[in-house]
Amino acid sequence: MSNAVLASDRPGSAPITQERGQRAVFCGLTSIIWLHRKIQDAFFLVVGSRTCAHLIQSAAGVMIFAEPRFATAVLQDRDLAGLADANEELDRVAAQVIARRPEIKTVFLVSSCPSEVIKLDLANAAQRLGEKYDGRVRFIDYSGSGIETTFTQGEDSCLESLAAKLPADDSGEPALMVAGSLPDIVEDQFARLFEQLGIGPVHFFPARSSTAMPPVGPNTRLLLAQPFLGNATRALEKRGAKLLKAPYPYGAEGTTAWLRAAADAFGVAPGHFEQVTAAPRARAERALEAPRERLTGKRITFLPDSQMELPLARFLQRECGMELGEIGTPFFDQQTMAAELPLLPEGVRITEGQDLDPQLDRVRAARPDLTVCGLGIANPLESEGLRTKWSIELVFTPVHGYDQAGDLAGLFTRPLARQDMLEV
């Protein structure tokens, strides 16, 4: 497979290698697992195949106990043979969903590989259904397909679609928008810190309710809480938002730099910033002391998965003393990684895309102390004596901010601690 080389903006450092071939990654539909918990009055209706339905329930690992706020409209032979009118079928299924869940305010119509290949126009369908349920239920379409999106890019695609529909903010007063789904507890922590810093109003995007999505306009200062929102960022910029360049809020250093980007944009006095952040920052540093002892000098490799790889590698190298092997990322976005790249050590190997088998050969040859990888590959690597960390846990666990710095490091120490404990 082709190995093209991308020009790097890090003088003197290794270039980013691009790989093509077999990938072992989830598609964007997977992000529905957390998006449907985050936006509590929304329903995610995938228009796809049985594979889509099976993927979401398998990737979730366990089925969620309550009736899920997502489902798949599974395409059948008669839909493909043109025996059934796709629009009528979709209207019928949407009516079923709404009858079953009358409290739903927004239905996301999520396109999949098969629906995109047969060119089912969900944008059109969303508009038609929106008119039909005028005022009661909104319909928004986005792509979660594997041919367009990788894992977390499903959220990017969802937020990109939402961005175009956000209310306009022409108040002229500066407002901060924090983009990317965060666990509620982390969102609340950040909200308190911004308040103490005197930054406001602060809007989190997506909001917990689909009817309370934040406004956007030329006064919006955009701070990304998640590193996988390239397309959503550009859609928000089109609406006038200005992106604040910052690393991502992992660890004490990352969180401080992230908060500082907002503080600088809102003219917070350095002394005040120091005063507000000193205590939580010290707490985070204290929480990192024990994990750092275990992680220092240990070598880590990332297989491509969530686009969180670069910021996590930065955190583990700078704050936990780990040595970086290959960092795989499914997709490298210059804009969203602009503040992260300079923080990585020179010469680190970054691979964009994947060719699975050769990449696994490199892992076997390098035998890192820890490999961050998808669920499908973790046990096979463990059985070869390599310690792994499931990457999906990094997306499902509160890991951002000062008070989660220790937990984040803990996700990486646990496999190593377990190795030391087991005597079988």
Add this chain to the structure above:
Amino acid sequence: MELTFWTYEGPPHVGAIRIANSMRGVHLLLHSPQGDTYADLLFTMIERDRKRPPVTYTTFQARDLGSDTAELVTGTLQSTVDRFRPSVLLVGDSCTAELIQDQPGTLATGAGLDVPIIPLEMLAYSRKENWGAAETFYSLVRGLLNRQAPEPGWTRPARPQGQRPKVNLLGPTSLGFRCRDDIIEVQKLLESVGVVAPLGASPQDLLRIPEADANICLYPEVADTTCAWLQRTFKQPTISTVPIGVGATRDFLQELAETLGLTECEVTADAVCRLPWYSRSVDSTYLTGKRVFIFADATHALAAARMAREELGFEVVGLGTYSREQARAVRKAAKDYGLEALITDNYLEVEKAVAELQPELVLGTQMERHIAKKLGIGCAVISTPAHVQDYPARYSPQMGFEGANVIFDTWVHPLVMGLEEHLLTMFRDDFEFNDDKVPSHLAAVGGTSHRPAEAPAAEGADDAALRWEADAEKELKKIPFFVRGKARRNTEKYAMERGVAAINVETLYEAKAHFSR
């Protein structure tokens, strides 16, 4: 389009992966977009396999659709064969690839590769996982054995005098329910086994299938088509009794003896199986007439229904399956139990049936486990789809005599024990020991908070026309939780039939007498 929340079966290509992953020396090339690789985790996480399944995904993306996805297939074919050197290469489409019609099977056949190719047609938009497994196994067996097929009209020569009969075990697969242990247990019953396939077999093993005197169709969902073809082509009779339960295992041995012309087997269950005595032991009296709801794949549902009634003395109040291919047999069995079979792949219909029937035990898949948990009813998992905890470390077959022992323990475990049940009824208001508590032997399983709200009134009950007086409501609470829902439903039904608007204590006991048998 069909609205689907949870699905019992995956798409057909997951069935194909199950066959490939069961075998040695078989590799599957799957033309598919990125994302379809999620299937790996079914095997490495649920079944805890130590290796990735032997699958190469072509992983096409949107940008490839504009150019040449067929080229991607051709390139991947060569690199896959070079890297894995399989004895046989299966080539198929996942759902999306089926739409772009690159015909990877045809491309592979024409690619001049130095390996036998078996093309697969997976029909992703009309079929499902078990069908995909059955079709793949059949394609593989037929593809490899077609060349040795005898002329039509050929008859199988009689087994030479003194030669021990040999049978094949067909159907066990990777990700199947307890297949790993079942094949060990079934082999204990047999003197001489030919080929066990697909689990653990190589393509070379499949070539020896025609040597055996008969085929045992252990899992009809997977092996039915193959056994029928072998019977037609190689005149190998199919032994179709599935040996789950004491009675079925005996029947299985008898069918085996008859098919192979042996004097009947001397093995009696009592010698090796504790179920018959355990079930007759007085402490089991409380099992009598326990109301059980069964929903599973057809094989396990049918076996469970027979065991429940004949071997544990339960009452089967509901029976169904998601295996539409085997629906006829389940319909027939349900009729024998005086029931109408529930044939559906919509778990919401199953949930509705369980809520209405208020059984005391649910035997089902992981879906029914969730349903039962939600409704506060005991449950045992008897079939796929199953979770990681249903792939236990210990030896726990379902088939044969040890399988019957395992099943007895598994089904009795979630129930409230005999005397405990009485004590709960007698002293309802004991603040420490009441039915809001988990049964004593299950205390570690969960706290007391899992009991859901009371079952709602019977479907169709008109709230305005029917109400419970306070004393009747209080009396109802004295009935143990696990039968309370049934008592409420019966009373309301009784009241409605008689036009009683207000239910009092008398109505409750009138209804009890009316429905008692």
